Each structure stands twice: as structure tokens, then as C-alpha cells.
Amino acid sequence: MTNASSISIQNGRLVDPANGIDEPRDLHIAAGKVLATGSPPEGFQPDLRIDASGQVVCPGLVDLCARLREPGEEHKATIASESAAAAGAGITTLCCPPDTDPIVDTPAVAELIRRKALQAGLARVLPMGALTRGLKGEQLSEMAALKQAGCHVMSNGARPLHSTLVERRALEYATTFGLTCFLNPEDLSLRDQGCAHEGAVGCRLGLPGIPVAAETVAVARDLALIEQTRASIHFRGLSTAAAVRMLRRAHKEQLRVTADVSAHQLHLTEMDLDGFNSNCHVEPPLRSLTDRDALRQALADGVISAVCSDHQPHEPDAKQAPFPATAPGISALETLLPLTLKLVSEGVMPMADALARLTIGPARILGLEVGRLNVGNTADVCVFDPNRTWRLDPEKMLSQGHNTPFAGWEFSARVTCTLLAGRVVYRQPDR
Amino acid sequence: MARRDIQLDEEGRLRHFLTIEGLDQPLLTEILDKAEGFIGVSQQAIKKVPLCRGKIITNLFFETSTRTRTTFELAAKRLSADVLSLNISTSATTKGETLLDTLRNLEAMHCDMFVVRHADSGAAHFIAQHSAPHVSVINAGDGRHAHPTQAMLDMLTIRRIKGEFVKLRVAIVGDILNSRVARSQIHALNTLGTSEVRVIAPYTLLPAESRSLGVHVYHDLQEGIRDVDVVIMLRLQRERMRGAMLPSEHEYFQLYGLTEQRLRAAKPDVIVMHPGPINRGVEMDSQVADGPRSVILQQVSHGIAVRMAVMSMCIGTQNARIARREASVSGLNP
Numbered sequence: 001m002t003n004a005s006s007i008s009i010q011n012g013r014l015v016d017p018a019n020g021i022d023e024p025r026d027l028h029i030a031a032g033k034v035l036a037t038g039s040p041p042e043g044f045q046p047d048l049r050i051d052a053s054g055q056v057v058c059p060g061l062v063d064l065c066a067r068l069r070e071p072g073e074e075h076k077a078t079i080a081s082e083s084a085a086a087a088g089a090g091i092t093t094l095c096c097p098p099d100t101d102p103i104v105d106t107p108a109v110a111e112l113i114r115r116k117a118l119q120a121g122l123a124r125v126l127p128m129g130a131l132t133r134g135l136k137g138e139q140l141s142e143m144a145a146l147k148q149a150g151c152h153v154m155s156n157g158a159r160p161l162h163s164t165l166v167e168r169r170a171l172e173y174a175t176t177f178g179l180t181c182f183l184n185p186e187d188l189s190l191r192d193q194g195c196a197h198e199g200a201v202g203c204r205l206g207l208p209g210i211p212v213a214a215e216t217v218a219v220a221r222d223l224a225l226i227e228q229t230r231a232s233i234h235f236r237g238l239s240t241a242a243a244v245r246m247l248r249r250a251h252k253e254q255l256r257v258t259a260d261v262s263a264h265q266l267h268l269t270e271m272d273l274d275g276f277n278s279n280c281h282v283e284p285p286l287r288s289l290t291d292r293d294a295l296r297q298a299l300a301d302g303v304i305s306a307v308c309s310d311h312q313p314h315e316p317d318a319k320q321a322p323f324p325a326t327a328p329g330i331s332a333l334e335t336l337l338p339l340t341l342k343l344v345s346e347g348v349m350p351m352a353d354a355l356a357r358l359t360i361g362p363a364r365i366l367g368l369e370v371g372r373l374n375v376g377n378t379a380d381v382c383v384f385d386p387n388r389t390w391r392l393d394p395e396k397m398l399s400q401g402h403n404t405p406f407a408g409w410e411f412s413a414r415v416t417c418t419l420l421a422g423r424v425v426y427r428q429p430d431r
Numbered sequence: 432m433a434r435r436d437i438q439l440d441e442e443g444r445l446r447h448f449l450t451i452e453g454l455d456q457p458l459l460t461e462i463l464d465k466a467e468g469f470i471g472v473s474q475q476a477i478k479k480v481p482l483c484r485g486k487i488i489t490n491l492f493f494e495t496s497t498r499t500r501t502t503f504e505l506a507a508k509r510l511s512a513d514v515l516s517l518n519i520s521t522s523a524t525t526k527g528e529t530l531l532d533t534l535r536n537l538e539a540m541h542c543d544m545f546v547v548r549h550a551d552s553g554a555a556h557f558i559a560q561h562s563a564p565h566v567s568v569i570n571a572g573d574g575r576h577a578h579p580t581q582a583m584l585d586m587l588t589i590r591r592i593k594g595e596f597v598k599l600r601v602a603i604v605g606d607i608l609n610s611r612v613a614r615s616q617i618h619a620l621n622t623l624g625t626s627e628v629r630v631i632a633p634y635t636l637l638p639a640e641s642r643s644l645g646v647h648v649y650h651d652l653q654e655g656i657r658d659v660d661v662v663i664m665l666r667l668q669r670e671r672m673r674g675a676m677l678p679s680e681h682e683y684f685q686l687y688g689l690t691e692q693r694l695r696a697a698k699p700d701v702i703v704m705h706p707g708p709i710n711r712g713v714e715m716d717s718q719v720a721d722g723p724r725s726v727i728l729q730q731v732s733h734g735i736a737v738r739m740a741v742m743s744m745c746i747g748t749q750n751a752r753i754a755r756r757e758a759s760v761s762g763l764n765p
Contacts, residue, residue: 206576276553
């Protein structure tokens with residue numbers, strides 16, 4: 001891509017929620033960092049001028065959960081293919097869960113992922129460290145070494161911790177090193193063989209149900225543990241109104257807990273399963289309209305402070321089977337921004353708040369200096385046209401996985417340019 | 432459903448038979464009327480009609496079954512079709528060949544109809560969505576979702592004995608949660624205008640939203656069968672004890688087992704049905720199963736007629752399609 005070392009993005013609407021900026025303002029970049037906003041420093045002559053007339057200029061998006069499938073499942077996707085998809089979607093920072101093969105429970109695997117991502121050079125990839133060795137929920141992983149190797153957060157991926165005692169110890173040990181733990185709240189035994197929300201639609205389709213209590217029982221247990229241990233945890237992907245109520249109470253009690261929601265949970269419900277649509281097979285399952293509305297409200301309030309893609313690219317075969325036998329997940333990088341901004345057009349929240357949930361919100365959860373455009377910060381930038389409507393065609397997706405339930409949906413925001421540390425990593429071809 | 436029903440062709444004729452849901456009363460009545468006509472075929476000296484001559488019907492059973500497979504086989508043979516029966520254990524497919532590969536292979540052999548039984552809900556829909564346009568799919572039971580031919584043979588049995596559905600009160604007793612038969616029966620009974628459909632079971636054997644199916648829920652057998660015209664007993668799988676859904680067969684029979692004594696609460700001319708095979712002494716005692724109110728064996732023979740009806744209707748839709756295409760090729764139909 002372009003090797004300009006200094007860039008001015010001009011005539012755009014700069015939205016930087018961390019700094020309360022939402023106004024027409026230019027952005028000047030030099031040596032990979034934000035040099036100034038507004039008028040350029042005296043004598044500044046950029047190598048490249050990007051005209052952002054009619055467009056929004058915001059910090060590069062931060063995605064708390066995206067599976068890149070490498071190492072181990074390169075037939076689904078690779079770090080290179082998914083970094084390119086991220087760049088095309090305005091996402092500059094990606095956290096990937098430790099459930100690769102091999103698992104990220106040694107520094108070597110973490111380093112491999114980081115090295116591959118640097119080679120691709122299109123997105124900042126942060127591997128999460130495994131909370132327990134082999135994600136088996138039995139022994140602690142070497143968290144200090146993993147932190148050294150660049151793992152900022154620990155997680156057991158979507159695999160549950162069977163023993164509450166092991167969970168307690170893992171949380172305590174992580175706290176020693178100031179590491180936040182990402183937990184996917186799900187009680188394995190209540191989940192049983194379930195593959196759909198335990199509700200009217202699942203009942204009609206005869207799909208084994210996952211009750212709301214599978215989430216709330218786990219949330220209650222995790223909250224009780226942080227009250228005891230003073231650990232700091234993050235709930236990855238809440239799906240129920242009941243869990244949101246528990247989160248609100250926990251915030252009142254000032255527990256150190258944050259939460260995110262997957263973008264698809266803000267738009268789809270159990271109703272979308274009709275006809276056994278395997279692209280709607282996700283974990284946690286799509287729930288009721290009431291749950292969806294509670295998630296939207298919590299996001300608008302800031303009780304849930306991040307939206308993430310929960311990107312799970314699959315090869316076509318993975319979705320070509322009877323519903324319960326299909327692999328769960330959506331190839332979701334490219335719909336993260338459009339789905340979040342759809343909430344703006346649907347009146348759920350103003351644009352600055354929506355962008356905050358994709359930038360400074362997740363950045364704070366990670367404790368990283370990304371997701372904001374302070375002078376001197378690394379220049380990760382996303383430029384998008386908020387008024388260009390387009391229709392999602394799975395065949396045109398940049399991700400190697402084309403599994404999406406949003407095929408044919410019309411969106412009104414399109415990324416036109418992405419900068420990673422001051423380097424143009426994506427520019428929309430037809431402009 | 433807003434989506435066009437994949438079970439029907441452009442003219443609303445039956446193309447696949449996957450679930451009762453989405454089919455209207457005239458169509459269900461047409462199936463019953465047609466089946467009624469086929470009952471006579473079994474009593475003829477030559478038990479065959481030529482409606483599916485030259486067609487290949489393949490039974491694809493991914494889950495074992497004797498009764499259902501046999502009646503489908505017999506039905507196809509009485510329609511003069513050539514029949515293949517394949518028992519494909521699920522382990523064979525996990526060894527490498529995907530379900531789609533299996534389908535493609537069979538399509539290449541020019542099969543005209545798949546009769547499918549599978550342990551996963553939605554399997555028949557999946558196969559219908561992915562098979563060639565000249566293939567019809569009949570659901571012979573998918574997971575917990577649907578078993579529409581079983582439901583229709585039950586409807587035929589009820590109609591032949593009771594006549595109208597509108598005046599009837601029907602109770603379904605047992606494992607509603609795991610039963611594809613119950614789901615299809617409930618849809619069929621409601622579509623045919625049954626005055627009241629009840630389900631009777633402990634909470635562990637009921638779906639969380641069972642009322643949304645359009646039924647009245649009872650937990651007490653005695654209360655639930657009061658004044659009903661039809662009692663349908665469901666088979667209880669032994670696995671339910673292991674899954675902590677029930678304490679024992681003994682207690683289940685004590686609470687939900689049908690006996691002559693308990694049956695007195697129902698209408699005097701009540702009929703008792705069971706999709707089979709019966710666990711005597713668990714769902715009902717032998718006195719009821721073999722008693723005058725039991726119509727269990729009639730259900731079995733109606734099974735052949737209903738399956739003949741559905742198969743011949745789907746093949747008829749295909750023939751119409753072929754005729755249309757040939758007409759347009761020869762220029763008769765622009």
C-alpha cells in the first residue's frame with residue numbers, strides 16, 4: 001500500500017468519542033502518529049492528502065473477539081486473509097481467542113500469531129492467552145510468560161471452566177499480573193445438547209433448547225467470584241435481558257466487570273431461525289425480541305461498553321448440514337460497523353456513542369492506548385461514508401468465510417479508507 | 432411464515448412433505464381423502480396401483496426404524512414404484528462422506544423421491560433445500576421436529592371413527608418435549624379445527640413454551656383426560672430416566688400410565704391411540720392396549736394408506752412439472 005509517511009485527511013467530520021470531538025476537522029498524521037487535528041502545524045506538507053468530504057473520520061475500530069483460524073484451521077481462514085477483511089472493515093485492532101490449534105497457552109504460539117500478523121501488516125492482532133492449560137479447565141497456564149509474549153487478556157475461549165475452584169484460582173492468579181479475564185458466561189450442564197434459544201421458535205422447530213439460565217447461572221457464579229477475589233473480568237457476548245439486569249446491579253456495587261455484545265445479537269432474534277437457517281446458528285443463541293431490546297438499551301446506556309464482531313469464518317461445508325450439526329458462528333468483520341451504525345438510523349443511540357462502543361469502549365476494556373485520536377497516539381484511523389447505501393453480497397466479502405445471515409441486507413455506511421499506525425492499509429477500490 | 436413454503440410448488444401442490452406446519456386445511460383434507468381411497472387397495476386381490484410405476488423411491492434411514500420403514504416400503508411397492516432402502520448409520524457419514532455427498536450420489540442414480548429419517552431436527556428441510564428439482568422429499572421423522580405422516584395416519588384413524596374434528600377434545604399424554612410425533616399431531620389437530628387439544632405431562636417432559644403450540648397444559652392425567660374423545664399416548668424412551676427427567680418407570684406409570692380405571696374419566700366412546708412400539712406397563716397396561724377402545728392396530732394399517740397418499744401426491748406434482756416442461760419444449764405452451 002501507500003508508503004506516505006505524512007498524511008492529511010481533509011474536509012471530513014472527525015468523530016473521536018474519547019475526546020468528545022464531533023465536528024468538521026482535519027486530521028494530520030506523521031511518523032505513524034497523530035500530529036494534530038484542525039489546522040496543520042506550520043509548514044506541514046503531507047505526502048498524501050485524503051479528501052474525506054461528506055465522510056466520517058474516526059479512530060480505527062477495536063474488535064474484542066475475532067477468530068482468525070490460524071494456526072490450525074487454515075481451511076477456514078488465515079491471519080492474512082482475515083487481516084485484509086479487517087482492514088476493509090475499518091478494524092485496526094483485533095483480539096483473537098486462544099482456542100486455536102495449538103492453543104495459545106505457551107508464549108511460542110502467541111509469538112507465532114503476532115509474527116504472522118506483522119507479516120500481513122494489515123491489522124494489529126492481539127492473541128488472548130489461555131486461562132488454563134490446553135483450555136481444559138484443570139491447570140493454570142503460565143500467565144506471566146504469556147503476558148510477556150504480548151497477551152493482554154486471558155480467556156478460556158468458549159470452553160467452560162467446569163470447576164468453580166479452578167476458576168477462582170485462575171482469576172486470582174491473573175489478578176496478580178493485572179490481567180483482565182474474558183469469560184464466556186455459559187453453564188455447560190444447563191446448556192446440555194442445546195443449539196437454539198429455549199423459547200417458542202425452538203419449541204416449534206424441535207431444536208434442543210439453551211435456557212436463559214445457562215447464561216445467568218454462569219454470570220451469577222462469576223460475579224460472586226470477583227466479589228471474593230477482586231479480579232477484573234469481562235463478559236464476552238451477553239445475550240439475555242436477565243444477564244443485563246445482573247450486570248447493572250454489579251455496576252451499582254462497583255464490581256470490576258465489563259461486558260460486550262456481538263453485533264448480530266442487536267439485530268437478529270430467534271425468529272430468524274425459521275426454515276432452519278444455519279447461518280443463524282450462533283453461540284450464545286439468538287434470543288427473544290425482549291432480550292434484543294434489553295441489549296440495545298444497555299449498549300445505549302453504556303452498561304455494555306463494547307460491540308464486537310465475534311467473527312467466526314467457516315468453509316461452506318461447515319454450514320451445509322442439518323441445523324444442529326452445523327458449526328456455529330458468523331463471518332462478521334465486515335458487518336461490525338454497518339450493523340452498529342444501523343442502530344443510529346434506528347434511533348437507538350447517537351453516532352458518537354455508537355462509535356465509542358467500537359473504539360474507546362473496547363480499548364478501555366483492553367487497557368490499551370488505541371481507539372482514540374489524541375495527539376501523539378498511534379494513528380489508527382477509519383474513514384467511512386455514512387450515506388452510501390450498499391447491499392451485502394457474500395461472494396464479495398473479503399473474509400475467507402462467506403457465512404453470513406445478512407446476505408442481501410442494505411447498509412448505509414461504507415468504509416472508504418483505513419490507516420494502521422499512519423499507513424494506508426485499505427482504500428476502497430472504486431473511488 | 433412469510434417465506435414461501437418449500438413444500439409446495441407454484442400452484443400450491445404438494446412437492447415435499449416435511450412438516451404439517453404451513454399446510455392448510457384443504458390440503459390436509461385432500462391427503463386424508465386420498466388415503467381413504469387407498470385403504471381399499473389393501474383389500475384387493477392384487478394389492479397394487481400403477482401411480483408410481485417407473486419411479487425410484489429411496490428410503491434414507493439415518494436412524495434405525497422397523498415399523499415406519501416397512502410401511503413406507505410397502506406403500507411405495509403398492510404404488511408400483513421401485514424401492515431402495517438404505518440404512519445409513521450416522522457413524523458412516525461421520526467417517527468422511529457428508530450428507531450432501533450421499534445425496535449427490537443418490538441423485539446421480541436418478542431417484543425420484545427420498546424418504547428421510549434423521550436424528551437431527553431440520554434434516555428433512557436441509558435435504559429438500561439441497562436436492563435437485565426433480566426429487567421430492569418425505570420426512571419420516573427428524574429429531575424432535577416433525578413426523579408428519581405419523582400425524583396424518585392418526586388423523587385418518589380419528590376421522591374414520593369420529594367423523595368431524597370440530598367437536599373433538601383430544602389429549603396427548605407423555606414425553607411432549609422430545610416428541611416429533613406430538614408436534615406434528617398438534618399442528619394437524621389444530622389445522623383441522625379440533626375444538627381442544629390438551630397435553631398431559633410433568634414439567635420435565637414439556638417444552639418451555641408448550642402453550643405457544645396451541646394446547647392446554649395439564650399435569651394430572653385424571654383431570655386432563657376428563658371428557659376427552661381421543662387419548663393419544665406417546666412412547667416413553669428409557670433414556671429419560673438417565674437424563675434425570677423422571678425418577679422411574681414405576682412412578683411414571685403410577686402417575687401417567689393409562690388404565691381402564693383411569694379411562695373412565697374420559698367420554699364413554701373414547702378411543703386410545705399409540706404410535707408404537709408400546710411399553711406395556713409403562714405408558715399403558717395391556718388391558719387398555721388390547722381392549723375395545725384401543726385402535727392401535729388400525730393406526731398401523733392406515734399408515735400404509737396415508738403414505739401412499741402423500742407419495743402419490745408428490746409424484747403427481749412432479750409429473751405435472753415434467754408435462755409442463757415437455758409442453759413448453761414442444762412449443763404447445765409458450
